[in-house]
Amino acid sequence: MRQLQCDLLIVGAGPAGMSAAIEARAAGLNVAIADEGEAPGGQIYRNAAQSPLADASVLGDDYLAGRGLIERFAGCGATYLARSVVWQIAHENRQVTAMLTRRPHDATGGTLEVAARAVLIATGAQERPWPVRGWTLPGVMGVGAAQTLLKSSGLAPAQDAVLAGSGPLLWLFASQLLAAGRRVRAIIDTTPRHAWRAALPHALPALAGADYLLKGWRMLRAVKRSGIPVYRGASGLSIEGDTRAERVGLVDASGARQVIDTSLVLLHQGVIPSTQLPRSLGCEHEWDASSACWRPRTDARGRSSIPQVWIAGDGAGIGGAKAATLAGTLAALDIAREFGALDAALHDTRRAPAQRALTRHLAVRPLLDALYTPPRALRRPDDDVTVCRCEEVSAGEIRRIAALGCQGPNQMKAFSRCGMGPCQGRWCGTTVGELIAQVQRRSVADVGYYRIRAPIKPVTVDDIADSITLDDDFERGEFPS
Template sequence: WHVGLLPGNADNAPRFEVSALAAESRRQAQGRALVVATGAIERFYPRPGWTLPGVVGLGAATLMLKASGVLPGRRVAVVGPGPLAVSVARLIVDAGGEVVAICDPNPLHAWLKALPAMARQPGRLARGSAWLAGLALKAVPTYRGWDVRAIHGEQDVEGMTVGRVDGQWRPLPQSEERSIAADAVCIGYGFAPATDVYQLLGAARRYDSALGGWTPVLDRGQRSNVPGLYGAGDSAGVLGAAAASDTGRIAALSAALDLGYLDAVTYERKIRATRRSLARAASFGSAVTRLVQPRATAVGWVPDHTVVCRCEDIHAGELRAAIAAGAQEINALKAATRCGMGPCGGRVCGEAAGALLESAGFSRERSGQLTARAPLRPVPLSALTGSFDYGDIPFPQTADT
């Protein structure tokens, strides 16, 4: 939940300090090098009705199905632009559930364009094709080039309205709309690198939509501009599981080299094969990430009454009004509206707030990234304070005692 850099002195080099909770107890570790591998966070685009019970993220739905064997609903609609939506639909069907629709904002030709790069990992491509064939056999209706306009229901999800979108996932005006009855909607629009640890440590970052959004600036050895700080896996750019283990290996080898535990010749020999494997994995991973890369145009159209920040109940209209009043940077928007100040720390609403700024003409580079704050994940107060006796608290003594 926290990382810091302890300054060095004549005897000691600077050290990273990581504070974590393990099995309910507080743990602290220090080291001269730190490899960040915090993965990615799901990207949600707000839609009218998306806060209704029964709307579930694609990642959460996968966990429900795989880890707990629980169906998200009886009649489930699955919405999303990449392979994860297909995977969730397949898991639901395999578990005996009904998928009433798969709604994918990408047109078929976007998938066909990605095929040659995906073919560099034939096993994964074959697995995805088998999922699609299984869903086609079950006659699951698939809408390609369609997206959700609104999710409906009084207390829970009762259905959704879908409509055609253009190549940038913008609703096509006057296009056909359809209503689909469902009691759950599994929805997600890809993943963004989890960069909060890099942010706390002051590492340079840049916006790269082909890698999922804000990413740390790293060299070929996965080194950041903070000496001793390395990035690996999806946190360094969303490229999938196979690339994650390769970038993790490269980061670890670079740390060993920089700390003097490995000589340069051995480093080069060990790293060569990993770089080849990474090139294959990254080709597949970046084809998938391109299919789901962030598009501000997928958010710019949402009606003013749509909730964007669920924690603080901030609507799109309030954000637009604050932007028009001069909040042109994402942390100014946060200060003006409280969007991103709730317990999610901006992990759910930050992307949508950035997209609204971009839709108003302020690029991601200009509007910036929500500030990361410790604790990075909610932790019990007892974990922060530890245990102590009241008498041990060093109250200052008054002058006459």
């Protein structure tokens, strides 16, 4: 096992992580940044520096703008640990120690222990799980996963693909495909027709982020002009097929049942913060009813409830790439001041413009949350729908156990193995909490979430064994020892 020491460890090299590294290095801090990707950029700027597409402009101006951030990060002097899976972080005696495994296991790979004075978690967001009938069939995947394939390998979905769900990313990906010369068979929009009424009170404040609204209007206009069939106000979505996806059924706004033949269904119901890593550290979290998801409890500087732990970007609350960049800058400035690398006056001078810009970029979020947060009917599946994909536990089984008095997700895990698979609850945790709350007529905040234990990501026993330091006088005992 190799060891590394630094002032600041950043987990995730997306917009928040890169901007934090740039600012922390400018203040003179020794920075290491661990990232699972092959190159910096995160999901939003994946392969922005070296796109496999012949014309990367089809992905939009916002994507191309990431190249400047990546270039500044590359020149800032931070230690960049690519292909690194952080699977444990411990906090003790005002020091943070992280265990990570680098792939492949070559001269620079293997298990690495990083000791830091502080850690900034910038792990971003994940797609919101959307359990519907047939979502476990081959030929069904998330829009985010399909976009990753487009950015990383230049692979576009087949032209008989159907996009289903709601949220800005659904329309962004559709417009990106159109710009690349690729059509899809249909778009199924599950946004309730009455959602505009709930969003209307937030319209005037959202004008502060008029550039976001204009971009959204352009995406919707591009889809409309393309002639792709759009089923608005859809409900009752189900994916059918014997051994793989063959068709998708829905109830349209008029109440009529529609069936669309397809070999590929791309699902999306927005994104939610990735909370596994801060949860493993014991950071406090809260249920955000406006966006129906859990988020870590942080202050305006990104400080969590645990000393020496900051959280920035979409992992602290969904705000988009530009907001994440600014949040990373603000967190790094606060860390630098905490360590005495910046005096109060210089900190305040640098902080003020970033804070004003962040406020402007977040102005549109209440409108988007009101418009695109899926209603309870979409978040609480029918009894025959699989919720835990790893252990194949259905919504009906979860409801049955909840009716017996199961108090929360952790007890549900013991009774049903729900959440015990490789994803450690990433794809069932929010749904399980909502189902228990529904049956027992409690709030989701009261029901809670899984306790997350290391390893945070799947690693081999060899990786774990390599992380254990043995004293020179260690002697192996007889079994059982």
